[in-house]
Amino acid sequence: MTKKSGRKQMTVSVCYGTCCVLNGAREVKQALEASLGRHRVPGRVKVTGGRCNAYCNLGPVVTVEPGGTVYGKVTAGDVEEIVKKHLVGGKVVKRLTIGEKPGLDSLPSLSDIGFFKDQVLIAMRNRGRIDPDSIDDYIANEGYLALPKALTEMKPEDIIDEVKKAGLRGRGGGGFPTGIKWGICRKSPGPDGKYVICNADEGDPGAFMDRSLLESDPHSVLEGMTIGARAIGADVGYIYVREEYPLALERVTKAIEVAHEYGLLGENILGTGFNFEINVVRGAGAFVCGEETALMASIEGEQGRPRPRPPFPAESGLWGKPTNVNNVETWANVAPIILRGGDWYASLGTEKSKGTKVFSLVGKIKNTGLIEVPMGTTLRQIIYDIGGGVLKDREFKAVQSGGPSGGCIPTSLIDLPVDYEELSKAGSIMGSGGLIVMDEDTCMVDVAHYFVAFLEEESCGKCTPCREGIRRMREILGRIVKGEGRRGDIDLLESLAVTIKEASLCGLGATAPNPVLTTLKYFRDEYEAHIYKKRCPAKVCKALIVYRVVADKCTGCQRCVKACPVGALAGARAQPHNLDQAKCIKCGACYEVCKFDAIAGDAIYVE
Amino acid sequence: MQKLSAEKLQSHYRDLKNRKKSRLVIVHMGTCGIASGSEGVLEAVLSASEELGKSGVTIKTTGCAGLCSREPMMTVELPGAPPVKYCDLDGAKAKQIYAEHVLGGKPVGKFVLGAGAESLH
Numbered sequence: 072m073t074k075k076s077g078r079k080q081m082t083v084s085v086c087y088g089t090c091c092v093l094n095g096a097r098e099v100k101q102a103l104e105a106s107l108g109r110h111r112v113p114g115r116v117k118v119t120g121g122r123c124n125a126y127c128n129l130g131p132v133v134t135v136e137p138g139g140t141v142y143g144k145v146t147a148g149d150v151e152e153i154v155k156k157h158l159v160g161g162k163v164v165k166r167l168t169i170g171e172k173p174g175l176d177s178l179p180s181l182s183d184i185g186f187f188k189d190q191v192l193i194a195m196r197n198r199g200r201i202d203p204d205s206i207d208d209y210i211a212n213e214g215y216l217a218l219p220k221a222l223t224e225m226k227p228e229d230i231i232d233e234v235k236k237a238g239l240r241g242r243g244g245g246g247f248p249t250g251i252k253w254g255i256c257r258k259s260p261g262p263d264g265k266y267v268i269c270n271a272d273e274g275d276p277g278a279f280m281d282r283s284l285l286e287s288d289p290h291s292v293l294e295g296m297t298i299g300a301r302a303i304g305a306d307v308g309y310i311y312v313r314e315e316y317p318l319a320l321e322r323v324t325k326a327i328e329v330a331h332e333y334g335l336l337g338e339n340i341l342g343t344g345f346n347f348e349i350n351v352v353r354g355a356g357a358f359v360c361g362e363e364t365a366l367m368a369s370i371e372g373e374q375g376r377p378r379p380r381p382p383f384p385a386e387s388g389l390w391g392k393p394t395n396v397n398n399v400e401t402w403a404n405v406a407p408i409i410l411r412g413g414d415w416y417a418s419l420g421t422e423k424s425k426g427t428k429v430f431s432l433v434g435k436i437k438n439t440g441l442i443e444v445p446m447g448t449t450l451r452q453i454i455y456d457i458g459g460g461v462l463k464d465r466e467f468k469a470v471q472s473g474g475p476s477g478g479c480i481p482t483s484l485i486d487l488p489v490d491y492e493e494l495s496k497a498g499s500i501m502g503s504g505g506l507i508v509m510d511e512d513t514c515m516v517d518v519a520h521y522f523v524a525f526l527e528e529e530s531c532g533k534c535t536p537c538r539e540g541i542r543r544m545r546e547i548l549g550r551i552v553k554g555e556g557r558r559g560d561i562d563l564l565e566s567l568a569v570t571i572k573e574a575s576l577c578g579l580g581a582t583a584p585n586p587v588l589t590t591l592k593y594f595r596d597e598y599e600a601h602i603y604k605k606r607c608p609a610k611v612c613k614a615l616i617v618y619r620v621v622a623d624k625c626t627g628c629q630r631c632v633k634a635c636p637v638g639a640l641a642g643a644r645a646q647p648h649n650l651d652q653a654k655c656i657k658c659g660a661c662y663e664v665c666k667f668d669a670i671a672g673d674a675i676y677v678e
Numbered sequence: 679m680q681k682l683s684a685e686k687l688q689s690h691y692r693d694l695k696n697r698k699k700s701r702l703v704i705v706h707m708g709t710c711g712i713a714s715g716s717e718g719v720l721e722a723v724l725s726a727s728e729e730l731g732k733s734g735v736t737i738k739t740t741g742c743a744g745l746c747s748r749e750p751m752m753t754v755e756l757p758g759a760p761p762v763k764y765c766d767l768d769g770a771k772a773k774q775i776y777a778e779h780v781l782g783g784k785p786v787g788k789f790v791l792g793a794g795a796e797s798l799h
């Protein structure tokens with residue numbers, strides 16, 4: 072590096088790949104920041120959490136730009152020398168430089184792959200790295216190191232303060248500040264004990280964050296719950312998992328057993344005198360049982376129906392005792408916060424939404440999967456950089472966030488930074504983190520119909536506006552997609568939405584109209600086309616579309632004749648084929664073969 | 679396992695961290711991985727290890743690796759080298775990877791998704 076004007080902006084990157092971090096990269100980063108401060112160079116030098124460079128055996132790795140000098144096996148003790156000699160003095164510290172990448176030049180680096188590049192793991196810190204059935208694997212990766220700190224070095228109030236400082240908010244949907252919730256429950260008198268509950272009901276269609284966390288890293292949830300129980304003063308915990316998650320159930324049950332053997336659960340945990348038990352309860356898989364009061368009723372053996380709040384669970388919850396309910400992902404964030412401090416956690420994210428969020432990215436997207444990104448990452452980054460874009464390079468139309476009670480966000484808002492506030496401004500919600508990507512071939516009225524039909528089935532029926540109102544909405548939408556929409560239907564949907572939202576007890580009814588309201592807000596023209604022109608612009612609603620053969624283009628290859636399951640297509644070889652509309656069930660099989668087969672002539676179209 | 683005290687937990691952690699590193703084969707087996715065939719991959723790895731040798735090799739399973747659309751996935755981590763992730767696997771590919779990379783030390787480039795670890799905060 073040449074030291075020209077001495078004013079050149081320099082960047083020091085500390086690799087934050089899992090290997091480097093476990094070898095001490097965090098300490099190196101802290102030492103760098105302190106040393107830069109001492110030498111008064113922060114104006115010229117940036118310290119950034121770098122990405123994995125695949126020098127994993129040489130970590131922690133520090134890169135200095137410009138010049139591209141790579142230092143390996145850097146310890147906090149080496150930092151002063153690097154700063155003094157290189158950053159201030161302009162001379163490379165030869166003793167610490169490393170040469171070529173270790174024989175992997177021809178392989179792509181994970182840090183260059185869009186799907187992994189922009190992800191930052193906290194809740195999923197152990198993903199793909201530990202055996203969920205091995206508690207030793209968890210411990211070897213700094214697991215159960217936060218627990219002794221919370222039990223021996225911190226008072227319950229300190230734990231709560233740390234979680235408040237972190238700015239952690241509930242990952243189950245509502246986004247309520249976790250530290251505040253714990254504080255209320257701690258203060259609530261509980262002479263007969265208190266409970267903590269882990270909500271693993273995860274009823275949103277297309278969402279699998281919580282299942283995967285429990286399957287991959289059950290101890291991270293157990294450790295978080297134990298720390299929370301200590302902060303709140305609870306002695307018994309429940310994990311409520313739906314029966315459809317057999318693998319999660321099996322692994323979390325086993326993890327509890329082993330944690331007992333290690334003295335990490337049960338009586339006198341780690342010899343500190345603290346007692347805490349965790350029980351697993353299997354839910355029958357009703358969406359409404361994810362609502363906390365319905366969930367508690369279900370644990371008590373009652374019907375899973377919500378009840379009015381107040382009293383809030385923190386005052387009178389399970390069996391009338393003070394109870395704190397948190398989502399799986401919320402619990403999984405607790406141990407790292409205690410281990411590294413609230414400030415560390417709060418350094419990621421936006422002003423009001425701190426840390427990271429796990430999303431399940433599904434639908435018409437190239438890379439489907441589970442992702443964890445800092446709050447404030449834009450939809451564009453999530454869909455294009457991480458998700459790789461829309462499947463088959465079709466046009467992006469909307470993304471549905473927040474599950475059935477969420478909303479559809481259109482292309483025009485693709486640069487929306489994803490956090491609690493921004494999503495609700497757009498008319499949707501964070502929900503538990505499902506993101507369903509839709510392309511140009513998705514009919515938004517059909518989507519609204521699907522979600523409303525789901526909610527009609529899942530409404531517990533206690534509140535009339537929810538039970539009857541959602542049913543009426545589904546009937547109206549059902550008519551519209553069948554081409555029987557009437558003038559006034561849109562007004563009726565809007566007025567029903569207001570009543571259902573206002574007059575329902577729980578969040579199910581209060582959010583049920585969201586899919587209809589957001590699609591009406593952003594895609595009103597599609598509703599109008601269905602109702603007034605009897606057309607489905609996305610060509611999805613069967614009652615409103617017709618398949619036709621263009622005689623000029625048809626090569627007479629008979630592929631469609633073979634593909635048709637009902638014999639609606641006929642015609643001799645090399646002659647234009649006929650489509651019998653009376654028989655056609657509009658399955659689209661002929662369209663698919665005609666469009667994508669090389670011999671066929673793309674002669675079938677939909678209108 | 680004897681119940682741990684806070685101090686014993688710390689020393690247990692240190693012992694685990696300083697464990698001698700073996701050649702590590704990880705088959706990712708979340709629900710999505712299993713649904714797309716990771717059990718077949720695990721079987722192939724296990725039978726390859728019986729057939730070709732398994733001294734100094736640790737085979738383990740984890741939960742989901744995140745990228746559902748490229749499952750089944752597997753990671754090979756040799757001492758002193760970064761982890762290498764493989765995707766879109768089946769039994770035959772897994773066996774080849776076991777022979778050439780795990781035992782032979784040479785990654786099978788055509789099945790590799792990427793080398794290196796994921797980013798923590």
Ligand SMILES: Cc1cc2nc3c(=O)[nH]c(=O)nc-3n(C[C@H](O)[C@H](O)[C@H](O)COP(=O)(O)O)c2cc1C
Nearest residue numbers: 241242243270273274361362363397398401578579
């Ligand atoms: C209809 C309905 C379904 C819900 N489903 C879930 C769920 O599946 N998982 C969850 O964690 N929270 C769910 N919630 C939110 C819970 O009531 C509760 O707010 C949450 O578990 C609190 O945890 P948190 O503060 O960590 O988010 C649901 C709420 C409603 C109204």
